[in-house]
Amino acid sequence: MPQPEQPTTRRAARAAGRGRRSTRRRGVALGAVVALLAIAIVAGVAFSGALQRSAAAPAPGSSATDVAPTDAVALPDGAGAGAGSGPATGIPAPAQTSVAAATCGDPAVTAALSGGSDADVLAAFGGAAAFRAAVAGGTAPCVDLSDSRRVWVVVDKKRPLVPVDFEPAEVTAPANMPRTVDGRLQPAASDALTALVAAAAAEGAGSIGLNSAYRSYDVQTRTYNGYVGSMGREQADLQSARPGFSEHQTGLATDITACNSGCAAIESFGGTPQGAWVAANAWRFGFIVRYEDGYTPITGYEWEAWHLRYIGPELAQVYHDGGFHTLEDFFGLPAAPTY
Numbered sequence: 020m021p022q023p024e025q026p027t028t029r030r031a032a033r034a035a036g037r038g039r040r041s042t043r044r045r046g047v048a049l050g051a052v053v054a055l056l057a058i059a060i061v062a063g064v065a066f067s068g069a070l071q072r073s074a075a076a077p078a079p080g081s082s083a084t085d086v087a088p089t090d091a092v093a094l095p096d097g098a099g100a101g102a103g104s105g106p107a108t109g110i111p112a113p114a115q116t117s118v119a120a121a122t123c124g125d126p127a128v129t130a131a132l133s134g135g136s137d138a139d140v141l142a143a144f145g146g147a148a149a150f151r152a153a154v155a156g157g158t159a160p161c162v163d164l165s166d167s168r169r170v171w172v173v174v175d176k177k178r179p180l181v182p183v184d185f186e187p188a189e190v191t192a193p194a195n196m197p198r199t200v201d202g203r204l205q206p207a208a209s210d211a212l213t214a215l216v217a218a219a220a221a222e223g224a225g226s227i228g229l230n231s232a233y234r235s236y237d238v239q240t241r242t243y244n245g246y247v248g249s250m251g252r253e254q255a256d257l258q259s260a261r262p263g264f265s266e267h268q269t270g271l272a273t274d275i276t277a278c279n280s281g282c283a284a285i286e287s288f289g290g291t292p293q294g295a296w297v298a299a300n301a302w303r304f305g306f307i308v309r310y311e312d313g314y315t316p317i318t319g320y321e322w323e324a325w326h327l328r329y330i331g332p333e334l335a336q337v338y339h340d341g342g343f344h345t346l347e348d349f350f351g352l353p354a355a356p357t358y
């Protein structure tokens with residue numbers, strides 16, 4: 020997976036400047052220079068540690084050089100090939116292990132998981148990138164990817180909802196958009212979709228409408244059985260989830276459509292300006308295109324340009340920045356091509 024290259028930080032540039040100046044006076048006070056370098060290294064470790072703890076969720080569009088080495092967060096899956104190598108200043112880079120992300124044993128993590136919001140948990144781990152790395156690396160067994168109440172829940176053909184007839188605590192209708200059928204989402208996802216639709220229009224992509232969102236176990240039963248009746252079970256399984264296995268049941272997934280003079284069928288969304296804009300920009304609002312073209316062997320579904328899954332802005336930025344294409348890869352889970 021592509022990771023951002025190690026940025027040349029302002030701290031590194033300052034350190035390099037200090038090094039050049041000190042060599043001009045090397046006959047005078049070599050011992051003092053060595054002492055200063057030692058202080059600089061210690062200060063650098065402390066500074067880097069502080070950045071690690073504060074760089075939880077840089078705002079969309081912020082530069083990697085502003086938040087320092089985001090790739091210094093532990094990446095147990097080996098994705099960060101450049102992590103750990105410091106800039107070529109002649110001064111050793113701080114050891115990455117000294118700023119390791121929090122683990123399940125950290126009291127802040129325990130407290131956040133027992134009573135905090137999803138954002139609290141991400142922050143306790145040291146940010147969404149550290150959270151993902153810990154989960155994918157298998158070092159965060161306290162994070163349950165089957166917890167349907169959490170924004171990071173993963174539902175696929177190997178991972179049914181728990182319980183299988185789960186119902187979200189609250190779903191609301193997104194405001195200010197055309198709709199072709201019906202749709203309610205968990206409140207954060209609902210607000211995010213409203214913002215996404217407004218931004219798409221403001222940025223010239225056109226109008227986006229809502230086709231479907233939360234579907235209960237019973238509604239999904241009728242939806243799936245309708246597909247089976249019209250095309251047979253094998254083809255139905257490529258296009259519709261069996262009841263208890265649908266992301267729509269979480270209240271975090273929505274099907275959207277392009278609306279011009281009228282709203283088109285969702286199946287045409289991928290070929291529209293709206294579809295192109297959503298593919299490039301959904302992450303800014305906390306959504307991912309869950310079933311991308313070419314990933315059926317992992318997701319078990321054909322390309323669905325119209326099906327968005329809300330994972331929250333912090334995780335969606337990490338997903339985007341890391342070049343991920345499936346939630347299964349994002350969290351280090353097995354492929355789920357079949358039940």
Ligand SMILES: [Zn+2]
Pocket residue numbers: 267272273274325326327
């Ligand atoms: Zn869908």
